[in-house]
Amino acid sequence: xxxxxxxxxxxxxxxxxxxxxxxxDGVNTFLLRNSGPxxxxxxxxxxxxxxxxxxxxxxxxxxxxxxxxDKNLNEVAKKTYIDNKxxxxxxxxxxxxxxxxxxANYKEKKIDLLLFDKQANQNxxxxxxxxxxxxxxxxxxxxxxxxxxxxLFPVEDKGFIFSKVQDNKKIGYSLKYIPxxxxxxxxxxxxxDSKEILLINPIEINNKFIVAVESALPSAISRKVTLxxxxxxxxxxxxxxxxxxxxxxxxxxxxxxxxxxxxxIILMGEYFKEGDNxxxxxxxxxxxxxxxxxxxxxxxxxxxxxGDVSKIAKTSKSFIDDKGYVxxxxxxxxxxxxxxxxxxxxxxxxxxxxxxLKILSGGGGSATKISIxxxxxxxxxxDFKLISIKDFKKTVSSVPxxxxxxxxxxxxxxxxxxxxxxxxxxxxxxxxxxxxxxFFDYEKIKGSKSKRAFKAxxxxxxxxxxxxxxxTENDKEFKLMPAKIGNVMMLEYDKKAKSxxxxxxxxxxx
Numbered sequence: 374x375x376x377x378x379x380x381x382x383x384x385x386x387x388x389x390x391x392x393x394x395x396x397x398d399g400v401n402t403f404l405l406r407n408s409g410p411x412x413x414x415x416x417x418x419x420x421x422x423x424x425x426x427x428x429x430x431x432x433x434x435x436x437x438x439x440x441x442x443d444k445n446l447n448e449v450a451k452k453t454y455i456d457n458k459x460x461x462x463x464x465x466x467x468x469x470x471x472x473x474x475x476x477a478n479y480k481e482k483k484i485d486l487l488l489f490d491k492q493a494n495q496n497x498x499x500x501x502x503x504x505x506x507x508x509x510x511x512x513x514x515x516x517x518x519x520x521x522x523x524x525l526f527p528v529e530d531k532g533f534i535f536s537k538v539q540d541n542k543k544i545g546y547s548l549k550y551i552p553x554x555x556x557x558x559x560x561x562x563x564x565x566d567s568k569e570i571l572l573i574n575p576i577e578i579n580n581k582f583i584v585a586v587e588s589a590l591p592s593a594i595s596r597k598v599t600l601x602x603x604x605x606x607x608x609x610x611x612x613x614x615x616x617x618x619x620x621x622x623x624x625x626x627x628x629x630x631x632x633x634x635x636x637x638i639i640l641m642g643e644y645f646k647e648g649d650n651x652x653x654x655x656x657x658x659x660x661x662x663x664x665x666x667x668x669x670x671x672x673x674x675x676x677x678x679x680g681d682v683s684k685i686a687k688t689s690k691s692f693i694d695d696k697g698y699v700x701x702x703x704x705x706x707x708x709x710x711x712x713x714x715x716x717x718x719x720x721x722x723x724x725x726x727x728x729x730l731k732i733l734s735g736g737g738g739s740a741t742k743i744s745i746x747x748x749x750x751x752x753x754x755x756d757f758k759l760i761s762i763k764d765f766k767k768t769v770s771s772v773p774x775x776x777x778x779x780x781x782x783x784x785x786x787x788x789x790x791x792x793x794x795x796x797x798x799x800x801x802x803x804x805x806x807x808x809x810x811x812f813f814d815y816e817k818i819k820g821s822k823s824k825r826a827f828k829a830x831x832x833x834x835x836x837x838x839x840x841x842x843x844x845t846e847n848d849k850e851f852k853l854m855p856a857k858i859g860n861v862m863m864l865e866y867d868k869k870a871k872s873x874x875x876x877x878x879x880x881x882x883x
Contacts, residue, residue, distance in 0.1 A: 395446035397873040402426035403866050405852040407462050410862070411441070411491065414469055414530070416801070418444050418855050420491075421862065422472055423873065424462055433458050439472075439493045444857045446875055452493040457481075463511070468527035471496065471553040475525050475535065479508050486535060486551060499551055506540045523790065528607055529580045531556060536575060541565045546573045548585070550610055559610030563587075573603075574790070577630035582607050582638065582666075584630035596652045596778070602627055604638060604668070614668030620650050625660065626782050629704050629714075637671060638664045641704065641714070643782060644675065652779055655693065658682065661757035674757035686762050699749060700785045703799040705832075708806045710755040713832065715810045717767075717794055718746045721774060721781035741774040743784050745794055748812055748830060750837070763837055765830050767795060767814045800855045807833045809880060811853070811861070814841075827853055827861060829880045838883040 403425040411420040420443045427436045435458045440451040456476070463475045463484070472489040482503045488496040503511070526534040532552040539545040545563035552558055563571040569589040577584040583605040590598055602616040618625040624645040633639045643656035658677040664670050676682060678692045688695040697720040705713045721743055748765040775787040788794065797811045810830040817823045825844040830837060842861070844851070849865045856862040856877050865874040 393446055393877040395442060395875040397423060397425075397440060397875070398871065399427055400425045400866070400871050400873055401428055403850075403873060404462070405850055405864070405866065407465060408852065408854070408864060409465060409467065410854050410856075411467050411472075412469060415803070418800075418857050418862075420444050420449060421446075421854070421875075422465070422467065422493075424465060424474060425873075427453060429458065430455065435460075439474075439489060441491065441493050442875070446877065449491070450493040452489075452495070454495070460485075464523065464525040466525045466527045466533060468533060468553060469530050473525060473527075473533045473551070477511065479503075479512060482508055484511075484535075484537075486533075488551075488553065501535070501537065501549070504540050507538055510538045526575055526578045528578055528583075530554060531580050531607065532558075534575060534578060534583065536573065538572075539563065539565075541567065543567060544570045544572070546571060546587075548573065548575070548583075548605075548610075550607075556608065561605055561610045561612070574786075576627065578607070579632060580607055581632065581636065582613065584627075584638065584640070586627055596650065598650075598652060600626070600651070602640065613666060616668070620645075620648055623647075624649050624651055626651050626656065626786070628786065629701055631704060633663055636666055638666070640664070641701070652783060654780065656698075656782060659759075661753070672756070676757075676759045681759050682762070685759060696749075697744075697746065698781050698785065699751070700789060700794065701751075702789075702794065702796045703810070705799060705801060705808050707808075707832075711760070712753040712755075712757065713808070714751040714753065715796070715799055715830075716749050716751070717796060717812075718749060719781065719785055720744050720746075721784060741777045742771045743774055743781065743788060743793075744769055744771045748796070748810070748828075750810070750830065750832075765828075765837075765839060767812060767828065768817055770795065770815065797853060798855050800858065802858045805833070807831070807882075809859075811855075813853075827863075829861070831880065831882050833882050840881045840883070842878060 407424040409422060410418045411422060413419040420441060423440045425438055427438050429435055434455050436453055436455050438451060438453045441449040443449050457478060459480045460476050460478045463477045465474050474487040476485045476487055484501045486499040524536040528534060531554050532550055535549045537547045539547045545567060548561040550559045569591060570593060572588045573585050575583055575585040585603050587601040587603055588598055599619045604613040606613055625642055627640050627642040629641040631639050640662045642660060644660040645651060645654055645656050658675060661674045662670060663672045683692040686692055697718040699716040700719055701714045701716040703715045721741055723741055746769045747767050750763045752760045754760055772788060772793050774784045776784060795812045800809045812828045814826045814828045815823060816826055827842040829840045849867055852864045854862040860877050860879050863876045863878060
């Protein structure tokens with residue numbers, strides 16, 4: 374979370390002969406988010422892409438480069454092109470077939486979606502015009518989170534989804550699908566004449582369907598929210614079915630969705646008492662809901678905080694009061710059929726500094742904070758009965774709440790979309806029935822200087838272990854990415870030397 378945008382360089386405890394190095398020179402301007410892994414059909418890392426400015430030219434233009442490396446850090450391709458200096462990369466994504474870059478130019482009020490193949494050959498460009506209100510919205514989101522907000526989603530082996538705010542009678546949305554497999558483009562839009570403010574958050578996108586949670590509010594200051602979970606056909610953009618969750622009818626906050634056996638759809642999240650408002654009230658626990666493609670519920674499972682979770686965790690008081698809520702980032706199904714939900718604990722509390730700032734600024738800022746602590750893995754059996762809970766120590770970090778008035782759960786969902794948790798990624802090794810859940814940590818060590826660390830939680834043969842690589846601060850910008858199975862890729866941008874240094878390091882299983 375806080376480590377992602379801080380400046381530091383690698384200080385490895387040991388370097389062995391396995392390490393691999395590479396370097397990209399002649400980099401004038403580079404942002405860490407303008408790089409990422411290229412995955413194969415099995416979602417294993419097959420290489421990396423980098424987008425950067427080579428040179429600032431005359432007449433208001435820049436020379437840009439797209440460079441692709443294989444998984445062993447060897448160069449595969451490098452292509453350059455010239456564009457207006459006011460153009461910048463908002464987001465990039467890869468869908469196993471193609472790379473897409475969302476390029477924005479607010480002065481010209483447009484977003485261009487650029488498509489490239491794995492050899493960096495450009496295919497086509499889709500231009501999306503914006504009005505001033507839409508420009509202001511995207512600008513606000515970018516400024517709030519340093520430009521790293523996810524609105525570009527890959528549809529594996531098929532295309533991409535671009536999620537756009539729509540300036541309708543109120544505020545609406547548009548999901549635009551751009552195919553890369555020869556299929557047809559489509560749009561899924563909110564009603565233009567809706568009397569509600571409608572926003573949408575895709576939480577699962579695969580080559581069969583899209584699960585998106587729509588939030589509906591009467592006004593921007595309203596605390597009455599209705600959540601509608603929409604299941605959309607990935608090939609046609611047609612609505613398959615919809616579930617509505619409001620305070621009087623199964624109030625739920627869905628956080629995870631994935632494909633089950635026989636094309637079933639599995640939804641997981643938190644459930645509330647009938648009549649509760651998810652803006653204010655505490656959830657009762659976790660739920661899992663299995664549905665067929667017609668929207669029929671096949672089975673449901675409920676896990677209470679007070680009874681089930683507290684009993685297994687052996688807490689002396691209620692689990693929420695003791696540990697906090699859990700935000701689950703990923704759910705892995707192992708060969709045994711068990712599910713492992715990977716998350717982090719968090720709590721909402723009053724911030725003394727935030728309260729003072731709010732008073733001094735005349736009401737601006739946030740008086741509360743979200744504290745993020747240990748990593749945790751919940752194990753469920755194939756019927757979603759909770760079996761065990763395993764904690765992994767991590768130093769507590771805090772960020773201001775998005776809203777002082779919203780519940781801890783809603784704040785956590787907003788913070789997740791802005792990338793404020795310590796979780797980085799999960800890499801799955803299906804052949805060995807193994808997974809690596811990776812986090813940033815900042816260890817406060819008594820009697821010595823605190824250390825930043827890359828922390829890997831490893832599941833192997835039914836057991837858990839941990840590995841760490843320590844990092845120290847310096848004048849370099851730094852990013853971690855998944856690598857070929859069992860490794861981590863470490864990227865270091867040296868602004869003074871105008872170079873990107875890349876290093877592969879093995880994750881050790883104990």
